[in-house]
Amino acid sequence: MPFPSDRRTFLKTGAAVLGALAVPPHLVGALASRRGRAAADVSIDVLTAEPIAPVTSAHYGHFIEHLGAVIYDGVWVGEKSSVPNVGGIRKSLVDDLRALTPGIVRWPGGCFADSYRWTDGIGPKAKRPRRSNLWGNEMEGSVTGPQRYEPNHFGTPEFLRFCRLVGAEPYLAVNGRGASAQDFAEWVEYCNSPKGSTTLADQRAADGSPAPYNVKYWGLGNEPWGCGGTLTPEEYAEEYRRMSAFVPTYPGDKPSIKVGVEPRLVAAGPLIDDATAEAWTRRFIDSLKTAGRNGHDTTMPFGYSLHSYFWRHDAFTFTPNGWYTLLAQPRILGGMLERQASLLRPAGVPITLVLDEWGPWYLGDIGQSQPSHLLEQTPTLRDALVTAFMFDTFHAHADILGVATVAQTINCIHSLFLADGAKYVRTPVYHAFALYQPHIGGTAVRTVAAAERIEIPKDPNARPTRVPDPTSVDGISTSATVHAAAGGQPGRVVLTVTNPRLDSPVTANIALHGVSIKSGTVTTLTHNEPHARNTFDNPDVVHTGGTTALALGSESSKGAFTMTLPAASVTRVVCTLGA
Ligand code: AHR
Numbered sequence: 001m002p003f004p005s006d007r008r009t010f011l012k013t014g015a016a017v018l019g020a021l022a023v024p025p026h027l028v029g030a031l032a033s034r035r036g037r038a039a040a041d042v043s044i045d046v047l048t049a050e051p052i053a054p055v056t057s058a059h060y061g062h063f064i065e066h067l068g069a070v071i072y073d074g075v076w077v078g079e080k081s082s083v084p085n086v087g088g089i090r091k092s093l094v095d096d097l098r099a100l101t102p103g104i105v106r107w108p109g110g111c112f113a114d115s116y117r118w119t120d121g122i123g124p125k126a127k128r129p130r131r132s133n134l135w136g137n138e139m140e141g142s143v144t145g146p147q148r149y150e151p152n153h154f155g156t157p158e159f160l161r162f163c164r165l166v167g168a169e170p171y172l173a174v175n176g177r178g179a180s181a182q183d184f185a186e187w188v189e190y191c192n193s194p195k196g197s198t199t200l201a202d203q204r205a206a207d208g209s210p211a212p213y214n215v216k217y218w219g220l221g222n223e224p225w226g227c228g229g230t231l232t233p234e235e236y237a238e239e240y241r242r243m244s245a246f247v248p249t250y251p252g253d254k255p256s257i258k259v260g261v262e263p264r265l266v267a268a269g270p271l272i273d274d275a276t277a278e279a280w281t282r283r284f285i286d287s288l289k290t291a292g293r294n295g296h297d298t299t300m301p302f303g304y305s306l307h308s309y310f311w312r313h314d315a316f317t318f319t320p321n322g323w324y325t326l327l328a329q330p331r332i333l334g335g336m337l338e339r340q341a342s343l344l345r346p347a348g349v350p351i352t353l354v355l356d357e358w359g360p361w362y363l364g365d366i367g368q369s370q371p372s373h374l375l376e377q378t379p380t381l382r383d384a385l386v387t388a389f390m391f392d393t394f395h396a397h398a399d400i401l402g403v404a405t406v407a408q409t410i411n412c413i414h415s416l417f418l419a420d421g422a423k424y425v426r427t428p429v430y431h432a433f434a435l436y437q438p439h440i441g442g443t444a445v446r447t448v449a450a451a452e453r454i455e456i457p458k459d460p461n462a463r464p465t466r467v468p469d470p471t472s473v474d475g476i477s478t479s480a481t482v483h484a485a486a487g488g489q490p491g492r493v494v495l496t497v498t499n500p501r502l503d504s505p506v507t508a509n510i511a512l513h514g515v516s517i518k519s520g521t522v523t524t525l526t527h528n529e530p531h532a533r534n535t536f537d538n539p540d541v542v543h544t545g546g547t548t549a550l551a552l553g554s555e556s557s558k559g560a561f562t563m564t565l566p567a568a569s570v571t572r573v574v575c576t577l578g579a
Pocket of ligand 1: 112222408413
């Protein structure tokens with residue numbers, strides 16, 4: 001099948017096929033109240049009295065690594081740069097990220113973390129050592145500069161300043177391949193020991209922060225089964241035990257999110273598209289449980305890191321098969337999260353899942369702006385819809401998933417921003433993050449969407465990926481958060497709905513059970529060209545439309561309304577609730 005670029009051809013080759021409609025038994029009563037209402041393509045029931053868990057800014061976290069042009073020149077342009085900066089950090093990135101209220105940022109890798117000496121990145125910049133970046137081997141021979149030879153100009157003090165600027169908690173990934181438990185303890189000491197208390201506290205003061213940073217989140221290793229040393233789960237459990245024993249704590253260490261010890265240690269789990277993922281977790285947990293020899297208990301992790309990438313070959317020349325196949329992945333991931341949680345819970349410790357790398361990873365045809373921008377890809381409207389499906393999955397699993405950090409914020413994989421020197425653009429992924437931002441701070445509640453599944457059209461030319469392709473995808477994706485009345489503001493329900501159909505809008509009967517709606521607003525992200533993307537030359541091709549008033553009918557006092565969702569769109573509805 002050729003790669004059709006205009007929408008007409010695209011749709012002809014990919015007319016969605018309808019599958020079976022399933023109504024969950026426990027909703028038969030709720031749905032019975034719909035009798036007599038206008039026929040709709042889909043119905044969405046928001047069960048406002050069935051909370052799942054709070055949606056926090058930690059579900060909307062970020063990951064930045066010394067990989068290609070993520071740090072140099074995505075985040076760090078240098079104090080002397082003509083690119084507007086805040087002490088060397090790209091100003092437009094700071095401004096845009098801060099507005100998204102990211103809860104957490106992970107750094108310095110990724111695989112880079114497993115070869116990183118944290119002490120290289122402190123002290124006067126002119127004296128910091130230069131090292132070979134492990135990702136440099138992946139680059140073409142002609143590439144030199146900071147992407148290949150790490151200058152360490154962006155180290156711990158710069159990263160922690162970046163977190164303060166954007167308002168996020170830092171999450172530091174410790175070298176699981178080369179660092180000793182002593183190195184780790186000293187990194188904690190540098191970041192968290194009280195002002196004037198230790199030599200490392202004095203070094204931190206000389207680097208710009210006499211006050212401790214109180215870093216809470218520490219990942220012990222990155223991918224121990226891969227670039228972290230190709231360890232077995234048992235070998236990694238031993239490393240974890242060594243690193244996690246007697247981690248120093250300081251007076252400023254205070255619990256802030258959910259459960260766990262301070263500092264909050266995150267153990268490294270598997271890549272969860274892999275058939276061995278469940279075995280890894282089972283063996284790791286078994287191994288941790290058999291520890292505690294000599295009368296000391298193992299420090300159980302606060303979190304368990306999972307990585308999930310959706311592999312495709314077609315960043316922006318995809319067919320309908322590529323469109324729907326990608327959109328099917330977040331639901332599959334949801335099932336994997338549940339299975340991972342079910343393996344951890346019987347272990348008797350409240351470990352939260354930490355999805356600290358996620359995003360579609362395109363293997364070809366990626367729109368990289370320069371060879372040094374390793375793993376940079378240009379997101380399209382499809383990536384905005386994948387992001388929406390992902391966030392709906394996060395909300396549905398907020399009881400087991402505590403943290404998610406996207407890979408990666410700028411110039412790499414599923415980026416919100418692309419930058420090259422003075423050039424800078426917000427991608428469709430950014431617009432999906434912005435659209436979903438009002439969910440933060442609410443409580444996710446159960447939603448049930450009754451929509452016909454879409455059978456995925458076949459593409460004989462599709463190149464095989466790591467995992468078998470699904471054959472159908474949800475006909476709608478949705479999630480909702482309830483925000484209690486506070487500070488004189490009335491209560492709200494924030495609802496997001498994605499129509500993945502390329503060929504048609506859908507009419508949705510929506511019922512917010514147990515509440516009445518006083519008024520509402522509607523904001524939609526869509527484009528009539530599925531491959532649409534933002535580039536340096538055309539930065540505003542994909543963006544959200546204006547916000548309009550929600551049209552309410554006679555049933556709004558019962559929390560019900562009907563709306564039309566354009567083809568290939570994400571829509572946010574914010575309902576202000578009546579008394
Ligand atoms: O995000 C890119 C890489 O993907 C990370 O360095 C590694 O952890 C993963 O394999």
